[in-house]
Amino acid sequence: MHISEIYKSIYRYWDDTTPLYGDCGKLCGKACCESDETDEDETGMYLFPGEEKLFKEDKNFRVVSSDFSYGDGKIADIAICKGPCQRDLRPLSCRIFPLIPYYKNGKLTVIQDPRAKHMCPLAQKKALSYLDPAFIRKTEQTFRLLLRFSEVRSFLMGLTEILDDCLKFDPTEDLI
Ligand code: SF4
Numbered sequence: 471m472h473i474s475e476i477y478k479s480i481y482r483y484w485d486d487t488t489p490l491y492g493d494c495g496k497l498c499g500k501a502c503c504e505s506d507e508t509d510e511d512e513t514g515m516y517l518f519p520g521e522e523k524l525f526k527e528d529k530n531f532r533v534v535s536s537d538f539s540y541g542d543g544k545i546a547d548i549a550i551c552k553g554p555c556q557r558d559l560r561p562l563s564c565r566i567f568p569l570i571p572y573y574k575n576g577k578l579t580v581i582q583d584p585r586a587k588h589m590c591p592l593a594q595k596k597a598l599s600y601l602d603p604a605f606i607r608k609t610e611q612t613f614r615l616l617l618r619f620s621e622v623r624s625f626l627m628g629l630t631e632i633l634d635d636c637l638k639f640d641p642t643e644d645l646i
């Protein structure tokens with residue numbers, strides 16, 4: 471089975487699980503989904519290894535290479551969303567935001583993404599207790615499954631180095 475099939479199963483497992491019971495977009499005007507293709511600073515979401523296969527032919531996304539390399543020099547892809555959102559087909563990064571896997575010394579945890587603090591109210595430390603426990607659990611379970619793939623392990627180790635750089639500026643970040 472190709473790993474892209476695993477992602478399809480993961481999407482089904484997530485169903486419509488979101489960070490809060492309600493619509494958190496009302497807190498912030500859906501800040502994490504704002505993207506302007508005419509903007510030179512347009513941003514996207516990392517695709518996890520093998521996930522790009524699901525989005526390269528999807529007209530709602532543009533898949534481009536990022537400047538993040540991991541493992542033996544593999545380049546991570548980014549999906550730039552053109553919207554409108556197809557909830558059941560959104561990338562894993564969209565589903566877990568603002569949580570992120572943190573993988574170090576063979577140990578997996580999930581944390582609030584320090585890179586999200588400038589935009590997401592739910593990435594603030596005090597918001598942790600408001601997150602839906604199912605949302606936290608599914609994030610952790612998803613990456614426990616994906617860690618079976620060596621490329622995902624390499625990706626997460628590289629990603630954790632990026633997170634560590636961010637956490638140097640905020641060493642009070644809590645691991646969940
Ligand atoms: S920025 Fe945070 S609070 Fe706002 S829609 Fe995205 S996840 Fe929800």
Ligand code: SF4
Nearest residue numbers: 503551553555560564
């Ligand atoms: S796919 Fe949906 S959740 Fe993800 S950035 Fe686009 S609009 Fe937002």
